[in-house]
Amino acid sequence: MSNLNNLISERNIKALILDMDGVITKTAVLHAEAWKKMCDLYLKQRGKEEGKEYKPFDVVEDYREYVDGMPRLDGLRNFFKSRGITVPEGKPDDEAGENTVVGLGDLKNLYFQEMLKQNGVVVFEDTITWVKVQQEKGLRTAVISASKNCLDILRSAGLTNLFEVRVDGMVSAELKLKGKPAPDIFLEAAKRLDVQPQEAAIFEDAWAGIAAGKAGNFGLVVGVDRTNNKELLEENGADLIIKSFTE
Numbered sequence: 001m002s003n004l005n006n007l008i009s010e011r012n013i014k015a016l017i018l019d020m021d022g023v024i025t026k027t028a029v030l031h032a033e034a035w036k037k038m039c040d041l042y043l044k045q046r047g048k049e050e051g052k053e054y055k056p057f058d059v060v061e062d063y064r065e066y067v068d069g070m071p072r073l074d075g076l077r078n079f080f081k082s083r084g085i086t087v088p089e090g091k092p093d094d095e096a097g098e099n100t101v102v103g104l105g106d107l108k109n110l111y112f113q114e115m116l117k118q119n120g121v122v123v124f125e126d127t128i129t130w131v132k133v134q135q136e137k138g139l140r141t142a143v144i145s146a147s148k149n150c151l152d153i154l155r156s157a158g159l160t161n162l163f164e165v166r167v168d169g170m171v172s173a174e175l176k177l178k179g180k181p182a183p184d185i186f187l188e189a190a191k192r193l194d195v196q197p198q199e200a201a202i203f204e205d206a207w208a209g210i211a212a213g214k215a216g217n218f219g220l221v222v223g224v225d226r227t228n229n230k231e232l233l234e235e236n237g238a239d240l241i242i243k244s245f246t247e
């Protein structure tokens with residue numbers, strides 16, 4: 001038996017809660033590209049106005065550190081703060097592209113949706129196969145995501161019915177759940193699956209998700225390292241790191 005399967009049985013895990021972007025679907029790269037397009041446009045324009053040159057968005061380092069796994073607007077504030085920039089918050093009806101947190105967030109989302117249309121959704125087959133095997137063994141399963149595009153992505157991938165429970169960016173906004181690294185989204189999924197956090201394993205590719213799993217006292221916190229990100233996942237307390245579900 002693999003390390004992962006051993007831990008699941010040793011720790012008496014009854015439910016699995018998986019993050020979507022980067023664990024189930026290959027959509028993290030599209031998010032990173034959309035972030036870069038929006039951020040670089042704004043940094044260039046702002047730099048010109050201020051007679052400064054800002055370091056462009058790095059799709060590996062900046063994505064990982066500041067936006068991966070977090071709600072859209074939290075990520076936006078985090079990234080610009082890293083460049084010493086405070087963007088005005090704006091109003092909920094700001095147009096996409098206005099120079100506010102709301103307007104720039106909407107612009108990033110437009111870019112993301114265009115990229116999604118062009119590229120379609122590709123899934124990590126190893127995840128899907130493994131989840132189905134665990135479900136046959138009787139484990140309960142949930143998908144979580146900070147993304148407000150989660151349901152559309154699951155639909156495009158033909159995965160709407162795979163998980164019993166979904167707690168995504170839309171649900172989080174409705175319930176006013178705090179974003180990762182706060183544990184709220186995982187705790188809500190556990191509640192809906194009717195298990196205690198100690199009885200659930202969480203699967204995450206982002207440091208913020210691992211930190212959320214630890215903060216929520218989950219029975220098993222697994223880092224899914226698809227992009228050579230082992231150190232950051234370890235630093236944040238992952239109990240186990242896997243590169244794929246076929247290990």
Ligand SMILES: O=P(O)(O)OC[C@H]1O[C@@H](O)[C@H](O)[C@@H](O)[C@@H]1O
Pocket residue numbers: 021028031032067068069070071072075109112145146147148149150169206
């Ligand atoms: O902008 P959305 O689709 O609501 O997604 C919010 C965040 O969702 C997370 O799942 C992604 O890791 C982030 O890259 C993304 O920014």
